[in-house]
Structure formats: structure tokens, C-alpha cells
Amino acid sequence: MLPFTSRGLQAVALVVAVVALPGVAVARTEISWWHAMTGALGDAVDAQVKQFNESQNDYEIKPVRKGTYPETLTAAIAAYRQKNPPHIVQVFEVGTQTMMLSGAVYPVWELMRDNEIKIDWNDFIKPVVGYYTKDGKLYSMPYNSSTPIFYYNRDAFKKAGLDPEKPPRTWPEVEAYARKIIAAGGAKCGFSTGWPSWTMVENMHATHDQPFASRHNGFDAVDGVELLINREFGQKHIGALAAWQKDNVYSYGGRQGTADPKFVNGDCAMYIQSSAVISGFSKSIKFDWGTGELPHWGAPYKKATSIIGGATLWVLKGKPAAEYKGVARFLEFLAKPEQQMWWHVNTGYLAISNTAVRNLEQGYHFVKNPKQYTAFAQLTGLPPTPPAAMKDAKKTAPPKPERVTTPNSQGLRLGNFVQIRDIIESELENIFGGKKSVKQGLDEAVAKSNALLKEFAATYRP
Amino acid sequence: MKRTVFPNRWLPYLLVLPQMLVTIAFFFWPAGKSLYLSVFKSPPFGGRDVFIGLDNFVALLTDRDYYDSVLNSFVFAAGVTGLSVVGGLLIAVLANQKIRGLAFYRTALLWPYGIAPAVAGIIFLFIFHPAYGILPYFLSFVTTYEFNWLLKGWVAMALVILATSWTHLGYNIAFFLAGLQAIPTSVMEAANVDGAGAVRKFTAIIVPLISPVTFYLVVVNMVFAFFNSFGVIHAVTHGGPGNATEIMVFKLWKDGFVGLNLGSSAAQSVILMAVVIGLTMLQFRFAEKKVTY
Structure with missing residues (x-):
């Protein structure tokens, strides 16, 4: 009888434990966060969330990977329509206008105000925060931000007798270097590009202080916005690019990151791609490589700052009011300089508060990692070269800005932007493939995009 | 055919009920929902559905890009159906001969069908990619022509047709093998006695006798090419270069799930459904007359 009783007791104990366990978990409010970070980036998300979850006892962030950016957004939309959205969803920069006008969003500034959390947004880098700000108010929490930069193969430069410490800074230099490198057998092609619309159209217009679209790139209005990429500069x-494509000075390699292998395996000596691939490239590239700023066409164009890409965290409406306190606490956590630094060092995305950047400088981070x-x-x-260090920098004058920030380089705010990017990239392919002339292709891209912009404005017209 | 008469009035309805429920839940309900969505304009997050009648259809039918995608679909479907049916038949005839290791070959030939289209796409990507593919590397030794499907539309189309046909080949082979086994040996023996060669036997006996199988496969392959080929396109070309490989089902997905234009996407799926139903009906009307059962 005795063993039987003891087994019974065990069973009772087990039942008590099982019943009590959720009781412990219930004390922590769960906050769901849908994101699109894969691989090492996904691991970084998990690690960061773990830090937050362990730092307090009231809330538990549950990150869920929902696939690519478009898939994550579509999933969040479906969930919202079913009245069961996640608290937080990560949306890429091209979805900004759609999110702002959706009516489904709890703007970050409002969330912070309602929960009496003060964050000094002025401490954040303007081109980043500006992309997501409307009427001086921040709508989403900048999370992973990057900008396109120039990559070059130092070994190929050496082989062609070029200075491996001096990347080209103008487009004519890029062309001349490419021809030298190809002639010297340093590489098969001069340069290639990732994310063609973002790097070659959006950012080229921004860095040359040229408007990409009318109405202040869409920042001023939804109605009457038209693309301007078929003008003289475009x-x-x-x-x-189309002319260079013919003799391999430029070699088109597809959309998004599909051209990465061209640079990584040494086919192309130079490459323009998001700054976020630095850590990936550090692991996969076998040769000596460096980074530089985006090339410029020189006068008469001004030299302006580039625009960002990446994603931000949007808070969705439709959850119990009390749970939003946890969301606010989590966003506050992410805004801390030490989290900004941690995220930058572990992913290669930008640290976006000035305090974080200063701290990184003091730690000689940029001197050790100039890329x-x-x-x-x-x-x-x-x-483009890092100040030696804060200590030394004090003796010398602070570096003088080389680029201006203008209304054209603040960012882009277009409806249906995902499709517009797709249209632009389709037409670029038609141009580079010789199916259409430069003017034909760009005119077509503008006409099609304008139709989409008009449709978008009609959908959201009050 | 014998007609079954049920003693109870309700029993037959009860018996077909499960099938009807499944059909309603997985076909009529979603199709009805598409039909409903196709006459509305709604912002992605919902809230303000505006009835716009046939505007979504009018917009599509006046859009040159949409006609391009229809044309692409027909080229693609014709290519895939032609290649995988003819290829499947030829391989099945070869695999129907008495050779050593027959069982292994027959099994192995079915493997590609077990590979998901998206995975097949990735495999072809690794073989054919201009930047890191193995085939362009070898081709560069024999020809200076660049088969760069990132920029050349016809190469891209040929590539996705090839990849899709490959994934569907195993299915066709299985059906053709079954059809070939069903050909009475007496007929083949008679042909042998009459001194018919392999080609003659193929054209005069095999082709007519397996025409029901061929007919079935043409219909199924075509429907497959229109509906089910999304994975390969998505993995390999993403509809590019330009819109050269943007077939209807891909455009539908892109406009709906990337572009968040649900109304247009729903309208496209209604049109696609009509096209496929129409094509299948045409085939049953005209092609089936030539089939001997």
C-alpha cells in the first residue's frame, strides 16, 4: 500500500505544480513582436529580447519571425483584420506611408506620452528619425537602419597599381578605376550593385540633392505626388550605368542582395550595397577589402547626405490598454545608448543616437572598425574617415561636414512604394538589357508609378 | 452504369455531405470571397471597403502589363506542358523496355516530382546563376554569348520553363508508364510479327493507345503550369527581368501580398480561374474527340 500512496502523493504534487506554473507566468504580461530578422540577425533579436526579459519581471516580449518583410507585414495585416494583431510589428522603410495612413497604428510619440516616458529624440541622428517623423512627431521606433555605401577589393586595386587606401569618390573615377582593373586582370567587371532602386535611383537622387518625387518627396502631401526620376539627372x-553595362565597367547582378556573390567571389572589384552587410562580408570575403562613401558626379550637383533603409517597429492598436505600458517600456529599453551600441556592434546596423555614437568613438570602436x-x-x-579618438580629437578642430542635409535627402514617403520600387527595378532591367532606351524606360517607370500614387491617394482621400 | 436507389430520402444527401462540406469550405467559400473582394477597393488594414463595381477588372483589362502577364502565362504553360508531356512520354517509353536495373530507374525517375517547386528553383538557381552558377562557368569556355537571364528575358523564360518541366516530369512518367503497361502485349507482338520498327510501333500503336493518358496529362499539366508554378518563378526570377517571366499567378501574388492591393489581386484570381476553366472546357470539347478510350 505504501508505494501506491506515495505515488498518489507524487501525482498530487505534480498536479499542483502544473496548476501553479501558469500562475507564475500569468504575472508577466506577454507582448508579441513579429519581425523579419533571419539568421545571425534573428539571433541578435532573441539575445536582445532576453536582456529585456531578464531586466524586469512585469513583461515578457515574445519575438516571432514571420518571414520576409512583405510576409511579416501581410501577416500583421491579416491578424489586424481578424482583430488579433501583435503588439509590435517590424515594417521596412518603404511601408512607412502605408502604416502612417493605416489608422491601425498607435504612434510611438503618443504611446510614450500616454505612459509618461521621456526619450530625447533630438539625440537621435536626424536622417533616421526624420524618415519616420510627421509634423515633428515620431510614428515608429527606428530599429535596424542602414545606408548604402561603397565596397572595394583592395587586392584588385593593388594589382591595377591603384592606391588601396583611396577608394574612388566620383563616378568618373569609378569608371577609370574599373577600366584599369579590368585591363590589369584584377577583376572581370568594375562594379555591381545591390538593391538597384534604393542604391542607384533613390540614394543617387538624395546624395546629389535632386528630388525623387514631387511634394518634397511625398513628405508634404499624399495627393498630387509624382516621380521625378526621368529628369536630366536620372x-x-x-x-x-547602361553604357557601362556594355563593357563590364558595370555589371548588373539582380535585385536585393543577389549580386553579393559578384563582389564576394572577386568577379567585380567594386560594389555598392547596404552598410548592413559589413559583418556578413567580414566572414565570407577572403581578400583584403575596404569601404568608402557613395561616388558623386561632382559639380553642379551639391553633395548631400544619403538616405536610410531598414525597418522600424510599429505599435498596432487593438490590444488591452494595460499591455501598452509594457510595449512602451520595451521601446524605452531599445532607445538606451547601451542597447544602441550593443545592436550596432552585434549586427552592423547603425547606432542611431548621438550618445551611442560618441560612446563608440570613446571606446575606439570606429578606429578599430573604420568600415x-x-x-x-x-x-x-x-x-568618411573616423576621427582618431575623442581624446585626440579634442586637440584638433572637430571635422567639418562635407555633405549637406537638404529636403531632398531627408527620405522618401510614397504610397504603394513597394510596387514603385518593383516597377523601377523592372524598367532598369529593361534598360540594362537593351530592351528599352534610357528615356523610354524611365518615362515608363514614372508613368506607371504615378498611376499607383494616384490610386493610393484615392484610397486614402477622406 | 447501374443506378443506385436509396430507400431513405435523406441518406444520399447525408452520404455526399462530407464531400460537399469540404468543397464548400475549401473551394466555394474562398472563391466566393475572391469574387466579393474583386468588386471592392479597400486599404490594406481594412476599415473602409468601398464598392467600386467592375473597376478592378476595367483597370486590369486596360493595363498593358496585365496582358503581358497573360501572354507570359500562355507561353509558359505551352512550354511547360509541351516539354514535360513529350519528355515524359519519351522517357517512359525508354523506361518501359526490359533493361537491367529497371526498378531502380523507374523509381529514380519519380524523384523530381517529390521535390518542392521552390527547392527545385533554388537548385536551378545554383546551376544557372550568371554570378555563381556552374553552367555559365562552363559555357563561358565554349561561347562568348552571355546567357544572362538577369537581363535577357527569353533566357529567363526558357530557364523557368525548364525548371518547372523538370519538377513535373516524374508525375508524367508515372502516368505514361502505367498507360504503357496497359497496352496489350498481343498488339505489340502482332506488330513485331508484321515487322514494324520501333518508330512505327511508337507512332501507330503506342501514341493512339495511350491518348487518354496524354489527354489527361495535357489538361493537368496546363492547369499546373497556370496555378502551381509560383514556387519556381518566385525562387528563380521573381518575375524579372523586367516583367519577362511574370505569369498571371505571380503577378496576382505580387499585387496582393507585396503590393497590398487586395481588390486587384482578387480580380486577377477571378480572371485566372475563368481562363483555366475556359481552357479546360475547350480541351474537353475539341481535343477529347481525338482521344480513343
Whole structure:
């Protein structure tokens, strides 16, 4: 009888434990966060969330990977329509206008105000915060931000007798270097590009202080916005790329990151891609490589700062009011300089508060990792080489900005932007493939995009 | 055919009920929902559905890009159906001969069908990619022509047709093998006695006798090419270069799930459904007359 009783007791104990366990968990409010970070980036998300969850006892962030950016957004939309949205969803920068006008969003500034949390947004780098600000108010929490920069193969430069410490800074230099490198057998092609619309159209217009779209790139209004990429500058730049494509100075490698292998395996000596691939490239590239700022066409165009890409965290409406306190606490956590630094060092995305950047400088981070400085310099307009260190920098004058920040370089706010990017990239392919002339292709891209912009405005017209 | 008469009035309805429920839940309900969505304009997050009648259809039917995608679909479907049915038949005839290791070959030939289209796409990507593919590397030794499907539309189309046909080949082979086994040996023996060669036997006996199988496969392959080929396109070309490989089902997905234009996407799916139903009906009307059962 005795063993039986003891087993019974065990059973009772087990039942008590099982019943009590959720009781402990219930004390912590669960906050769901849908994101699109894969691989090492996904691990970084998990690690950061773990830090937050362990730092307090009231809330537990549950990160869920929902696939690519578009898939994550679609999933969140479906969930919202079913009245069961996640608290937080990560949305890429091109979805900004859609989110702002959706009516489904709890703006970050409002969330912080309602929960009496003060964050000094002025401490954040302007080109980043500005992309997501409307009427001086921040709508979403900047999370992973990057900007396109220039990558080059130092070994190929040496082989062609070029200075491996001096990347080209103008497009004519890029062309001349490419021809030298190809002639010297340093590489098969001069340069390639990732994210063609973002790097070659959006950012080229921004860094040359040229409008990408009317109405202040869409920042001022939803109605009457039209693309302006088929004007003199757009034709000049895309025309040059199309001409270079013929003799391998430029080698088109597809959309998004599909051209990465061209640079990584040494086929192309130079490459323009997001600053976020630095850490990936550090692991996969076997040769000596460096980074530089985006090339420029020179006068008469102004040299302006570049625009960002990446994603922000949007808070969705439709959850019990009390749970939003946890969301606010988590966003406050992410805004802390030490979290900004941690995220930058572990992912390669930008640290976006000035305090975080200063702390990184004091820790000689940029001196040790000059590649990580390029994007920061380009976004803020500073010279592309890092200041030696804060201690030494005090003796010398602070670096003078080389780039201006203008209304054209603040960012882009277009409805249906995902499709517009797709249209632009389709037409670029038609141009580079010789199916259409530069003017034909760009005119077509503008006409099609304008129709989409009009449709978008009609959908949201009150 | 014998007609079954049920003693109870309700029993037959009860018996077909499960099938009807499944059909309603997985076909009529979603199709009805598409039909409903196709006459509305709604912002992605919902809230303000505006009835716009046939505007979504009008917008599509006046859009040159949409006609391009229809044309692409027909080229693609014709290519895939032609290649995988003819290829499947030829391989099945070869695999129907008495050779050593027959069982292994027959099994192995079915493997590609077990590979998901998206995975097949990735495999082809690794073989054919201009930047890191193995085939362009070898081709560069024999020809200076660049088969760069990132920029050349026809190469891209040929590539996705090839990849899709490959994934569907195993299915066709299985059906053709079954059809070939069903051909009475007496007929083949008679042909042998009459001194018919392999080609003659193939054209005069095999092709007519397996025409029901061929007919079935043409219909199924075509429907497959229109509906089910999304994975390969998505993995390999993403509809590019330009819109050269943007077939209807891909455009539908892109406009709906990336572009968040649900109304247009729903309208496209209604049109796609009509096209496929129409094509299948046409085939049953005209092609089936030539089939001998």
C-alpha cells in the first residue's frame, strides 16, 4: 500500500505544480513582436529580447519571425483584420506611408506620452528619425537602419597599381578605376550593385540633392505626388550605368542582395550595397577589402547626405490598454545608448543616437572598425574617415561636414512604394538589357508609378 | 452504369455531405470571397471597403502589363506542358523496355516530382546563376554569348520553363508508364510479327493507345503550369527581368501580398480561374474527340 500512496502523493504534487506554473507566468504580461530578422540577425533579436526579459519581471516580449518583410507585414495585416494583431510589428522603410495612413497604428510619440516616458529624440541622428517623423512627431521606433555605401577589393586595386587606401569618390573615377582593373586582370567587371532602386535611383537622387518625387518627396502631401526620376539627372546617371553595362565597367547582378556573390567571389572589384552587410562580408570575403562613401558626379550637383533603409517597429492598436505600458517600456529599453551600441556592434546596423555614437568613438570602436564608420559619416555628412579618438580629437578642430542635409535627402514617403520600387527595378532591367532606351524606360517607370500614387491617394482621400 | 436507389430520402444527401462540406469550405467559400473582394477597393488594414463595381477588372483589362502577364502565362504553360508531356512520354517509353536495373530507374525517375517547386528553383538557381552558377562557368569556355537571364528575358523564360518541366516530369512518367503497361502485349507482338520498327510501333500503336493518358496529362499539366508554378518563378526570377517571366499567378501574388492591393489581386484570381476553366472546357470539347478510350 505504501508505494501506491506515495505515488498518489507524487501525482498530487505534480498536479499542483502544473496548476501553479501558469500562475507564475500569468504575472508577466506577454507582448508579441513579429519581425523579419533571419539568421545571425534573428539571433541578435532573441539575445536582445532576453536582456529585456531578464531586466524586469512585469513583461515578457515574445519575438516571432514571420518571414520576409512583405510576409511579416501581410501577416500583421491579416491578424489586424481578424482583430488579433501583435503588439509590435517590424515594417521596412518603404511601408512607412502605408502604416502612417493605416489608422491601425498607435504612434510611438503618443504611446510614450500616454505612459509618461521621456526619450530625447533630438539625440537621435536626424536622417533616421526624420524618415519616420510627421509634423515633428515620431510614428515608429527606428530599429535596424542602414545606408548604402561603397565596397572595394583592395587586392584588385593593388594589382591595377591603384592606391588601396583611396577608394574612388566620383563616378568618373569609378569608371577609370574599373577600366584599369579590368585591363590589369584584377577583376572581370568594375562594379555591381545591390538593391538597384534604393542604391542607384533613390540614394543617387538624395546624395546629389535632386528630388525623387514631387511634394518634397511625398513628405508634404499624399495627393498630387509624382516621380521625378526621368529628369536630366536620372537620365544622366542611369544612362551612364547602361553604357557601362556594355563593357563590364558595370555589371548588373539582380535585385536585393543577389549580386553579393559578384563582389564576394572577386568577379567585380567594386560594389555598392547596404552598410548592413559589413559583418556578413567580414566572414565570407577572403581578400583584403575596404569601404568608402557613395561616388558623386561632382559639380553642379551639391553633395548631400544619403538616405536610410531598414525597418522600424510599429505599435498596432487593438490590444488591452494595460499591455501598452509594457510595449512602451520595451521601446524605452531599445532607445538606451547601451542597447544602441550593443545592436550596432552585434549586427552592423547603425547606432542611431548621438550618445551611442560618441560612446563608440570613446571606446575606439570606429578606429578599430573604420568600415563601420563610413555609413555614419555619410548619413551625417562628416568626412568618411573616423576621427582618431575623442581624446585626440579634442586637440584638433572637430571635422567639418562635407555633405549637406537638404529636403531632398531627408527620405522618401510614397504610397504603394513597394510596387514603385518593383516597377523601377523592372524598367532598369529593361534598360540594362537593351530592351528599352534610357528615356523610354524611365518615362515608363514614372508613368506607371504615378498611376499607383494616384490610386493610393484615392484610397486614402477622406 | 447501374443506378443506385436509396430507400431513405435523406441518406444520399447525408452520404455526399462530407464531400460537399469540404468543397464548400475549401473551394466555394474562398472563391466566393475572391469574387466579393474583386468588386471592392479597400486599404490594406481594412476599415473602409468601398464598392467600386467592375473597376478592378476595367483597370486590369486596360493595363498593358496585365496582358503581358497573360501572354507570359500562355507561353509558359505551352512550354511547360509541351516539354514535360513529350519528355515524359519519351522517357517512359525508354523506361518501359526490359533493361537491367529497371526498378531502380523507374523509381529514380519519380524523384523530381517529390521535390518542392521552390527547392527545385533554388537548385536551378545554383546551376544557372550568371554570378555563381556552374553552367555559365562552363559555357563561358565554349561561347562568348552571355546567357544572362538577369537581363535577357527569353533566357529567363526558357530557364523557368525548364525548371518547372523538370519538377513535373516524374508525375508524367508515372502516368505514361502505367498507360504503357496497359497496352496489350498481343498488339505489340502482332506488330513485331508484321515487322514494324520501333518508330512505327511508337507512332501507330503506342501514341493512339495511350491518348487518354496524354489527354489527361495535357489538361493537368496546363492547369499546373497556370496555378502551381509560383514556387519556381518566385525562387528563380521573381518575375524579372523586367516583367519577362511574370505569369498571371505571380503577378496576382505580387499585387496582393507585396503590393497590398487586395481588390486587384482578387480580380486577377477571378480572371485566372475563368481562363483555366475556359481552357479546360475547350480541351474537353475539341481535343477529347481525338482521344480513343
